[in-house]
Amino acid sequence: MFEVGDHVFLKVQPRRGATRFGKKGKLAPRYVGPFEILSKGDIDLNEDASFEQRPIKIIDRREKNLRGKVIHLVQVLWQHRGVEESTWEVKDAIRANYPQLFEDKVVETK
Structure with missing residues (x-):
């Protein structure tokens, strides 16, 4: 290559x-x-030479009012991308595909 x-x-x-x-x-x-070519990065390619972007974590959350509905958005940090390339996604779609990002640690108080 x-x-x-x-x-x-x-x-x-x-x-x-x-x-x-x-x-x-x-x-x-x-x-x-x-x-x-100045540098090379390690990327996991599929057999068809495509690759899947995986989210690392959720950086921020916000709500947007659209036609009287409240849309919950999350800012997602993607693998192999910096913070400046993070994207705002619909919370429900990200939760359905990547539930591990929403696992909250419950702290017990006595």
Whole structure:
């Protein structure tokens, strides 16, 4: 596979309304680069070369009023991402898929 220091081209797929990389004339390039690989990270890939983002913990909680309903949101910190890339998700959906994030430790008082 690729090693640190190798140079690679990235395949670009244009989307509607998105600006094109280095557009020259009528046709946009299909690849951009070359870019040097500066570092490599360990990522667990599935057999089809995809990977699943796993949440690490819940950073924050808030409520949002939408059309008279209260939506409970949680800010999720994802594996292999920093705090600046955390996302706000609907609490019920995250609880259904990742119940371990909501296991509260009960402290007994005597």
